[in-house]
Amino acid sequence: MATRWRRNAVVATMAVLVCAAVALNWKYSGEQAVEETGTKILGEATLVSGQETDEAQETLEEADVYGGDDYFASARLTRQQARDSAISLLQEAAAQEGADQSVADEASLGIQTLASYTLAEAQIENLVTAKGYADCVAFMGEESISIVVSKDDGSDLTAEDVAKITDIAITETGYDASGIKIVPAN
Known part of the structure; x- marks a missing residue:
């Protein structure tokens, strides 16, 4: 029973770490791609005023x-x-x-x-x-x-x-x- 619990805890921890790594990689590679190529990523927009916004961060309340x-x-x-x-x-x-x-x-x-x-x-x-x-x-x-x-x-x-x-x-x-x-x- 204890080995099964330990194995599940290790699997869960690894899943959380992999998800965190993917999220960080996605965030930093997206910022780098914009800096290098000047192109936008899906979900990002430039307002008329020239300010950049992320669709997920700014929602109309x-x-x-x-x-x-x-x-x-x-x-x-x-x-x-x-x-x-x-x-x-x-x-x-x-x-x-x-x-x-x-x-x-x-x-x-x-x-x-x-x-x-x-x-x-x-x-x-x-x-x-x-x-x-x-x-x-x-x-x-x-x-x-x-x-x-x-x-x-x-x-x-x-x-x-x-x-x-x-x-x-x-x-x-x-x-x-x-x-x-x-x-x-x-």
């Missing part, structure tokens, strides 16, 4: 997004978190043991609906920004959609702007103009 001045980024993050939560609940309902087939079908339909909302919102946001607006975020519901838009120059939206954005929303969603709300970002 939720507090940073909410604490920042970028309304559009925080709105998209909040929308995505709400959707992820709803999809998770629907998946749990469908996966419960003893769940009726109608419950599973309804949950599947709900997931498909949320996915179609996400695609339509992304399409609208892309088309609106392609029309020359600074940024846009869309919130789609069952029979209505709200679109928050910012102009490059910070001016208010004109009737022409509202007409362009409404046309995009009608085309992408099929909703009536009465179900589309356009809000200027301040």
